[in-house]
Amino acid sequence: MTRHRDETVGRPPLRSHEGFGKARRRARAVAVGLAGAALLTLSGCTDAVQRGWLPSTEGTTNQTERIMDLWRGSWIAALVVGVITWGLMIWCMVAYRRRKGDTGVPAQVRYHLPLEIMYTIIPIMAVGVLFGYTARDQSEILDTSKKPDITIGVVGKQWAWDFNYTNSDVYEAGVMGELDGKRGVEKELPTLYLPVNKRVQFDLTARDVIHSFWVPAFLMKMDTVPGITNHFQVIPTRTGTFKGKCAELCGEYHSEMLFNVKVVSQAEYDQHMADLEAAGQTGQLDDDLNRSEHAPADSKAEEAGNSDALPAPAPETTTAEVK
Numbered sequence: 001m002t003r004h005r006d007e008t009v010g011r012p013p014l015r016s017h018e019g020f021g022k023a024r025r026r027a028r029a030v031a032v033g034l035a036g037a038a039l040l041t042l043s044g045c046t047d048a049v050q051r052g053w054l055p056s057t058e059g060t061t062n063q064t065e066r067i068m069d070l071w072r073g074s075w076i077a078a079l080v081v082g083v084i085t086w087g088l089m090i091w092c093m094v095a096y097r098r099r100k101g102d103t104g105v106p107a108q109v110r111y112h113l114p115l116e117i118m119y120t121i122i123p124i125m126a127v128g129v130l131f132g133y134t135a136r137d138q139s140e141i142l143d144t145s146k147k148p149d150i151t152i153g154v155v156g157k158q159w160a161w162d163f164n165y166t167n168s169d170v171y172e173a174g175v176m177g178e179l180d181g182k183r184g185v186e187k188e189l190p191t192l193y194l195p196v197n198k199r200v201q202f203d204l205t206a207r208d209v210i211h212s213f214w215v216p217a218f219l220m221k222m223d224t225v226p227g228i229t230n231h232f233q234v235i236p237t238r239t240g241t242f243k244g245k246c247a248e249l250c251g252e253y254h255s256e257m258l259f260n261v262k263v264v265s266q267a268e269y270d271q272h273m274a275d276l277e278a279a280g281q282t283g284q285l286d287d288d289l290n291r292s293e294h295a296p297a298d299s300k301a302e303e304a305g306n307s308d309a310l311p312a313p314a315p316e317t318t319t320a321e322v323k
Contacts (some may be wrong), residue, residue: 007066060217060242062235063141064228068168070137074130081126093235114166118129144231148201152192155287156204156211156246159191159253171285175254191260194236194245195269204230205287212248215261221247226287236263 096106153164160174169306174190194200204213206224214221222230246257264272276282 008322012109049148059236060219060236062237065139066218070133073133076317077126077130100139101274103150103158141283142232144201144233146199146233148233149198150195151203152194153284154192154206154213154224155207155285156213156250157207157247158209158251159242159255161192161213161259162285163190163192165273165276166284168273168277169284171281171283172276173281174259174286176253177258179256186258186260189258189260191262193269193272194263195266196236196263197231197240199235200268201231201233204232208286209250210248211246211250212258213244215244215249216243217242217261239265258274 024251040085058068144238151166153166155162155164157174160176162174165171172192175188177185177189183282188313202213202222204222204224208226210226211224212221213224218234218236220232220234221233224230240263242261242263244259244261246254248254250257
């Protein structure tokens with residue numbers, strides 16, 4: 001007669017969950033405390049926290065509010081998931097901690113099919129919802145079907161920007177910034193003028209390598225690629241001066257590829273167009289011009305391969321009279 005094998009021999013004794021009531025209540029209190037702390041933190045947020053530390057405010061353009069809502073919503077969803085995850089981790093650590101008198105190790109393999117299905121379905125749903133909101137907002141932000149009030153051609157070059165004001169048939173050629181730590185350098189940077197409350201379309205391309213046209217306050221950037229023209233539209237809704245830069249590592253002087261953006265009234269914009277025309281800057285700059293045609297004469301651009309940059313004149317030397 002075959003003896004039945006006792007499979008419980010050598011395994012730790014099973015423990016009842018009846019003694020875990022207090023531990024579970026403590027863990028629940030900890031989870032509630034974490035959630036309460038998170039809500040108190042959000043309710044007492046500073047202005048920087050409320051805008052998600054983004055370098056802009058609502059009302060700068062027609063798109064900043066939409067972008068900020070998506071950004072904040074993503075962080076709130078991530079915080080909720082984080083609080084739930086931390087709460088479950090703490091609950092497991094408290095409820096199932098080793099107690100005095102426990103021997104051996106717990107069972108190393110356990111299956112709970114409904115729980116595992118939940119762990120799979122919930123993340124897929126969360127990613128799907130986030131993808132849906134992102135696709136919706138991206139479609140709106142990149143929509144160029146509406147007729148723009150003005151069109152500006154932006155040409156990126158190592159290491160500055162050219163701006164073609166298509167409607168006025170004038171241009172402004174940028175000069176590479178030379179950051180020397182002194183005040184006032186920003187005034188020498190190329191400046192892009194935009195009329196307030198007008199729909200502007202940017203046609204972006206590059207002359208040499210890939211750059212990225214970025215105005216942080218607009219919460220929008222887009223690559224400029226040689227041989228390809230990218231487009232986006234925006235309506236500046238607040239006057240002021242904003243900073244712009246290249247957001248794509250494009251070479252040695254990438255950090256000095258800066259520009260200014262001035263959002264002004266229609267009258268000021270028209271006056272600037274007239275000033276450019278009076279200065280003889282009529283027509284449109286092509287994207288096949290040399291990248292450094294307008295580089296500063298005393299810059300190091302020539303050493304970096306900008307052949308059109310004129311070197312600074314060498315100092316005159318005299319021969320001493322030999323006695």
